[in-house]
Amino acid sequence: MYLTEADLEAVWLTIRLACIVTLILLLVGTPIAWWLARAKTWWKGPIGAVVALPLVLPPSVLGFYLLLAMGPNGPVGQLIQTLGLTPLPFTFWGLVIASVFYSLPFMVQPLQTAFEAIGDRPLEVAATLRASPLNAFFTVAVPLALPGFLSASILTFAHTVGEFGVVLMIGGNVPGVTRVASVQIYDHVEALEYTQAHHLAGVMLAFSFLILLSLYIWRKKPNNGRQHE
Amino acid sequence: MISKISFFLCCLFLSMNAHAEKITIAAAADLKFAMDEIVTSFKNVNPDESVVVIYGSSGKFHTQLRHGAPFDIFFSADINYPRELVRAGVAIGEAKPYAIGRIVLWSASQDASKMTLNSLMEQKITRIAIANPKHAPYGKRAEEALRASGLWDKIEQKLVYGENIAQTAQYVQTGNAEAGIIALSLAVNPELANKGGYMLIPDNLHTPLEQGFVLTKHAEGNALAKMFADYMSGKSARAIMVKYGFVLPNDINAK
Numbered sequence: 001m002y003l004t005e006a007d008l009e010a011v012w013l014t015i016r017l018a019c020i021v022t023l024i025l026l027l028v029g030t031p032i033a034w035w036l037a038r039a040k041t042w043w044k045g046p047i048g049a050v051v052a053l054p055l056v057l058p059p060s061v062l063g064f065y066l067l068l069a070m071g072p073n074g075p076v077g078q079l080i081q082t083l084g085l086t087p088l089p090f091t092f093w094g095l096v097i098a099s100v101f102y103s104l105p106f107m108v109q110p111l112q113t114a115f116e117a118i119g120d121r122p123l124e125v126a127a128t129l130r131a132s133p134l135n136a137f138f139t140v141a142v143p144l145a146l147p148g149f150l151s152a153s154i155l156t157f158a159h160t161v162g163e164f165g166v167v168l169m170i171g172g173n174v175p176g177v178t179r180v181a182s183v184q185i186y187d188h189v190e191a192l193e194y195t196q197a198h199h200l201a202g203v204m205l206a207f208s209f210l211i212l213l214s215l216y217i218w219r220k221k222p223n224n225g226r227q228h229e
Numbered sequence: 230m231i232s233k234i235s236f237f238l239c240c241l242f243l244s245m246n247a248h249a250e251k252i253t254i255a256a257a258a259d260l261k262f263a264m265d266e267i268v269t270s271f272k273n274v275n276p277d278e279s280v281v282v283i284y285g286s287s288g289k290f291h292t293q294l295r296h297g298a299p300f301d302i303f304f305s306a307d308i309n310y311p312r313e314l315v316r317a318g319v320a321i322g323e324a325k326p327y328a329i330g331r332i333v334l335w336s337a338s339q340d341a342s343k344m345t346l347n348s349l350m351e352q353k354i355t356r357i358a359i360a361n362p363k364h365a366p367y368g369k370r371a372e373e374a375l376r377a378s379g380l381w382d383k384i385e386q387k388l389v390y391g392e393n394i395a396q397t398a399q400y401v402q403t404g405n406a407e408a409g410i411i412a413l414s415l416a417v418n419p420e421l422a423n424k425g426g427y428m429l430i431p432d433n434l435h436t437p438l439e440q441g442f443v444l445t446k447h448a449e450g451n452a453l454a455k456m457f458a459d460y461m462s463g464k465s466a467r468a469i470m471v472k473y474g475f476v477l478p479n480d481i482n483a484k
Contacts, residue, residue: 072404089405090356090389172389172400173361190288190364 007200009176010184014204017092017180018160021099025107025156026149028100033111033152034137055105063169066098070170090172095180098166106155114148115141154215158208250453251279253299255290257306257440258395259330259367259412263473264304267466271457278453286393288364294319294445301448302457306330306394306412307366308441320443327461328475330438331413332370333427337402342426346378349408354387358400358409361390366438368394371410373435413474439478 003011036048054062069076070088080087088094118141126136142149164182171178173187181204188197256264261284268280283300290303291310295317303320304327305311311324334349335341349357359375360368368390375381389405391397394412401409402421416427442461448454460466467477 067405068403070405087355087405168392172356172358172406173392174389187361187363189292190286190361192288192292192364 002199003203004196006175006179007181007184007196007203010179010181010200011203013092013176013179014161014181017095017099018157020096021103021160022107022153022157024096024100025103026153029104029107029152029156030111032104033108034115034141036108036112037115051108052105054102059102059163059165060169062102063098063166066101066166067170070094070097089170090174090178092177095167095171095178098170099160099163102163102166103156103159106159107152110148110152110155111145114145114151117148118144150218151215154211158211161204161208161211250451251281252301252448252451252454252457254280254282254302254304254457255294255298255300256282256284256304257287257290257366258284258393259306259414260284260304261395261415262418263414263470263475266469266473267461270465270469271460274460275456278456280453280457284395286360286365289393299447300445301451301454302442302444304440304442305366306438306440307369308439311441311443314443314445319446321446321449322444324441324443325458326439326441326478328440328470328477330367330370330440331432331474331476332367332374332410332430332435332438333413333416334408334430335398335401335411335416335421335425335427336408337404337421337424338407340425341408341428344408344428346374346380346428346430349375349380349384349387354407356389356400356406357384357387358389358391358397358406358411360394360397360411361392365391365393365397366440367410367412368397370435370438374410374430377434417472417474440475 032047032051036044036051067089068074070080071077072081072087077087077089088097122140122144123136126140127133131139162182163180164186167178167180167183168186171180171183173179173183179187181200185197185200185204188194188200254264254268264282264284268282271280272278287305287307287310290298290300291305291313294300294303294314297319303311303314308324308326311320314320315322315324333341334344334346336344348354359371360366362368362372372381375384389400391400391409394415397409398411398415398421400406401411402424410430411421411427413427413429415421442458444454444458470477
């Protein structure tokens with residue numbers, strides 16, 4: 001077999017993680033991006049900077065502090081304990097939460113750009129036609145920002161697939177639970193199993209390339225909301 | 230502008246030591262505390278020399294050395310890795326044993342000296358940390374010991390794997406794993422020992438962890454590397470190793 005069963009399990013886990021994280025971020029990131037695009041308050045700066053932090057923070061730093069926060073002595077961990085839920089480190093959902101933080105800017109920033117490109121005009125026009133803000137959002141803003149949604153989703157998905165540093169700190173390398181493809185490749189290399197490493201890395205490379213190819217082929221030019229000057 | 234350039238050049242020249250020897254040591258993670266102390270005492274005797282130590286998993290260093298990493302001496306937690314390097318022709322001389330490693334059961338939330346391996350089956354232990362058996366020698370021995378005691382199948386789902394033995398200890402120290410199997414050399418360090426005792430796992434449950442080091446091709450002609458290698462068999466270095474729970478190769482029956 002080109003890929004071992006353990007490799008396939010890792011790939012499947014990676015895809016599951018990336019899909020769930022992308023969906024969650026679509027729900028969480030869209031309001032944040034909308035607010036950042038439309039807000040005129042002073043808070044826009046700091047909040048925008050916080051959202052962009054995972055772009056520059058080394059993933060291992062993020063992973064380490066998430067591990068501490070989610071651990072039994074950290075704020076999140078203690079909250080989870082009082083709620084009687086299973087602790088988050090080394091679990092799939094712990095990884096999901098970590099990835100949501102890690103990939104947040106990859107969802108928010110393209111969306112924010114797309115929303116900003118709409119400008120005020122279309123939404124003002126919608127308001128004069130008696131559309132409520134929510135209605136205007138779904139019927140005017142979202143269709144105009146669709147290329148942005150596509151970019152953001154694909155970037156978030158691809159970024160989560162490539163996650164390594166965060167997983168290494170907070171994952172515990174549990175097979176079928178947190179042993180994602182990037183960690184599995186690393187394990188193969190560490191154990192000097194170079195052939196399997198090549199195979200799995202090749203599959204992930206092809207997969208990532210196809211994802212990005214689809215982004216670049218199908219992305220429409222952003223001509224939304226712009227009046228002809 | 231000229232003064233800035235000359236200042237920069239001055240700094241550059243001053244940073245070049247007249248004694249140009251320096252060595253980079255790649256040491257297995259379990260040596261963290263012991264090697265720090267050995268290097269300090271070596272520098273006390275040889276104040277002008279530059280010795281840099283990098284810690285990580287033995288497997289990783291072995292791979293990097295096979296691909297030309299610029300380390301001068303490789304201290305591995307498993308002597309097989311240095312022997313591989315000798316076979317591959319990237320090392321000079323022979324792989325020399327420097328210690329026998331031991332594994333212990335350790336916990337930050339309870340006193341492990343009162344535990345046995347069977348305690349790992351208890352309900353309150355939800356996560357057990359061991360190093361990745363695939364490439365970390367201590368992890369491999371941990372797996373062997375667990376299998377030999379018939380516990381592996383019973384506790385496998387509770388296992389989380391550290392990238393190296395230091396990360397494994399970190400998982401236990403932060404409480405993320407209630408218990409773990411770590412290196413004795415890490416457990417005796419005050420930082421970890423303060424949190425609780427350890428239980429020495431009988432060494433008949435696993436293959437011996439013969440630890441060895443070797444000088445790499447990169448160290449060819451480097452007198453400092455040879456000096457450090459000799460220092461390792463000296464009295465002070467051996468005393469430090471014993472202090473950190475390493476059994477020395479010629480007195481296996483002592484512990």
